[in-house]
Amino acid sequence: MELAGDKNPVRKWWRSAGLALLGLLIACGVGVGTWCVLSAPPSYSPPQNRPIPDVPFVPTPHDIVMEMLKLAEVGPNDVVYDLGCGDGRIVVAAAKHFGAKAVGVDKNPQRVAESLENVKKNGVQDKVTIIQDDLFNIDLSPATVITMYLLPSVNNALLPKLEKLKPGTRIVSHDFDIDGVRPKKVLRVQSSESHREHTIYFWVVPFEKESTR
Numbered sequence: 001m002e003l004a005g006d007k008n009p010v011r012k013w014w015r016s017a018g019l020a021l022l023g024l025l026i027a028c029g030v031g032v033g034t035w036c037v038l039s040a041p042p043s044y045s046p047p048q049n050r051p052i053p054d055v056p057f058v059p060t061p062h063d064i065v066m067e068m069l070k071l072a073e074v075g076p077n078d079v080v081y082d083l084g085c086g087d088g089r090i091v092v093a094a095a096k097h098f099g100a101k102a103v104g105v106d107k108n109p110q111r112v113a114e115s116l117e118n119v120k121k122n123g124v125q126d127k128v129t130i131i132q133d134d135l136f137n138i139d140l141s142p143a144t145v146i147t148m149y150l151l152p153s154v155n156n157a158l159l160p161k162l163e164k165l166k167p168g169t170r171i172v173s174h175d176f177d178i179d180g181v182r183p184k185k186v187l188r189v190q191s192s193e194s195h196r197e198h199t200i201y202f203w204v205v206p207f208e209k210e211s212t213r
């Protein structure tokens with residue numbers, strides 16, 4: 001039993017030794033805990049809302065570009081957005097052959113440099129804007145026509161954004177459709193450039209949903 005003001009030297013010695021040991025144990029515990037926190041690998045949390053694959057650059061053949069823009073009936077009053085514009089061939093064609101204003105978006109700086117070069121080479125700088133960004137970040141509200149050559153999962157992920165576009169906005173997609181949304185037209189065209197058949201899907205906002213019976 002320990003008493004305040006204890007004069008017994010042996011008990012006093014044991015009490016001091018006990019307190020010192022307790023202090024040492026606490027210090028070690030805090031030290032080891034801190035080391036564990038600092039040396040643990042950083043915890044990884046996967047992106048919650050972006051399970052979207054990367055889309056490689058595969059250019060649309062030029063004759064198919066023309067078919068896409070014709071199918072959307074692009075004209076001088078249109079503003080065409082190409083989502084993932086690659087080397088800029090669709091926006092250049094929209095401006096050069098159909099008189100439209102056009103915006104190309106690509107997140108890859110190499111593609112953006114190629115697009116800018118293409119725009120300059122074809123003298124359509126007054127009509128075409130190239131933006132380096134993720135297409136999911138872009139305000140699409142000025143668009144009257146959207147063109148895309150992405151992947152089915154990317155098209156599906158884009159659906160909520162596309163549904164918000166103003167009524168009458170036309171959308172054309174090369175080779176890939178959108179799940180659950182009925183296209184107004186589907187065109188199959190043989191390309192003399194790629195020597196294969198390409199499919200072009202065409203929708204107009206608001207979308208007609210397929211029934212899920």
Ligand SMILES: C[S@@+](CC[C@H](N)C(=O)[O-])C[C@H]1O[C@@H](n2cnc3c(N)ncnc32)[C@H](O)[C@@H]1O
Pocket residue numbers: 054055056057058059060082083084085086087088089090105106107108111133134135136148149150174
């Ligand atoms: C299949 S290519 C199509 C290029 C062009 N639209 C065409 O039809 O010739 C897809 C392009 O989308 C770009 N891309 C992929 N994911 C993107 C994203 N999240 N934001 C912006 N660009 C993207 C790629 O860098 C690539 O240039």
